[in-house]
């Protein structure tokens with residue numbers, strides 16, 4: 001017998017204690033990150049499916065053949081849902097970021113032009129494409145969107161030169177739920193021989209059931225790949241997404257294969273080597289359980305809730321919905337059309353909403369390459385469970401609005417001025433900054449951000465992000481997050 005260091009019951013009760021501090025994953029209280037179908041049967045089946053494949057290694061579907069069967073069936077379902085024919089093939093990945101990164105990597109492999117390839121997208125495109133360009137050595141060119149978050153097709157078309165490896169459109173965009181004009185963007189790209197990826201990470205399993213949409217998927221001829229997350233509106237546990245690609249030859253460039261080492265022949269369709277089959281099995285089981293009709297019903301619930309919530313925002317003086325959101329998500333901004341003492345700052349509003357039990361996501365203002373500024377917003381993602389507490393949420397939204405109406409938003413410059421004298425100096429002249437971990441900690445400390453966990457109010461933190469040059473904000477946030485997982489100093493518990 002191996003002497004265990006602790007008994008399993010104690011370990012699990014410790015885990016349960018830790019989990020108590022987590023934001024609630026179910027019940028519709030957190031309006032981002034989690035996607036709750038509201039159906040216990042979905043979660044129970046997913047858990048059982050994960051357990052059933054727990055010991056498998058997704059690295060090798062020839063050894064663990066169940067994985068190939070499940071993946072094939074998931075891809076078949078998604079291909080049909082997204083209007084693809086037999087020419088569309090794909091891969092189940094670990095998430096939206098990996099699907100997007102692989103789409104970019106594939107385009108880079110297939111790029112036949114000279115020089116550094118460019119990745120072209122509206123400025124509203126998901127940060128996963130910034131990451132992909134960074135990892136894979138493409139130049140990211142972001143075309144400014146209008147104040148409503150709409151892509152500028154003419155400007156995108158004008159930028160489609162011979163050095164563009166891939167054009168991206170979102171269906172819809174994450175920040176504002178703007179549906180990019182996929183047909184126009186894809187047609188422009190196709191006529192120049194450029195591939196076009198549709199990022200439907202968030203929309204992929206709801207937009208097929210959303211009323212009144214023009215074609216945006218593989219039914220559009222110039223669309224060459226689509227990403228869609230199973231761990232969003234596929235209601236699967238985190239770790240599952242699909243990347244579908246038109247054309248076998250195009251898709252084969254996604255793979256990495258090598259026999260040039262003394263070990264086993266490596267053939268990886270994704271970034272990972274050894275990988276869990278759990279999220280795939282769960283997604284597969286949920287697809288079997290719900291079927292197309294089940295997903296349609298859940299999307300209909302999201303549609304009813306979203307419509308009601310958009311109307312509710314419309315009834316809150318001082319707030320407005322940004323643009324024309326498509327799908328079960330939207331962003332709200334200050335309504336500058338009303339007098340100052342009637343306006344609502346969306347970040348103060350989100351902080352108040354939290355005190356009423358609902359967590360929404362704060363998004364900073366953003367200056368685009370042409371100097372235009374997209375205002376700060378608060379983002380809400382709506383899932384089927386929301387319908388069961390719609391009245392509660394509508395009331396909380398209205399009350400939160402009443403509580404902060406007329407309270408001016410935090411001025412980014414004032415946040416810096418309020419910081420400790422020498423720290424403010426450091427922040428002001430970012431070029432003089434020594435970017436080491438110790439300096440970062442001092443600055444975070446002076447800003448009251450050195451603890452574990454987030455402060456009560458997020459509005460000042462977001463104002464800080466707005467105030468700082470992005471390189472400085474990225475550096476400080478990296479330190480903040482890295483600090484979260486540093487082991488305790490020796491000698492302490």
Ligand SMILES: *Cc1c(COP(=O)(O)O)cnc(C)c1O
Pocket residue numbers: 095096097098100126128170172173174199200201202229241
């Ligand atoms: C969520 C999302 C992604 C990234 O997906 P992750 O699963 O978080 O890695 C990419 N694009 C859009 C539009 C998304 O909503």
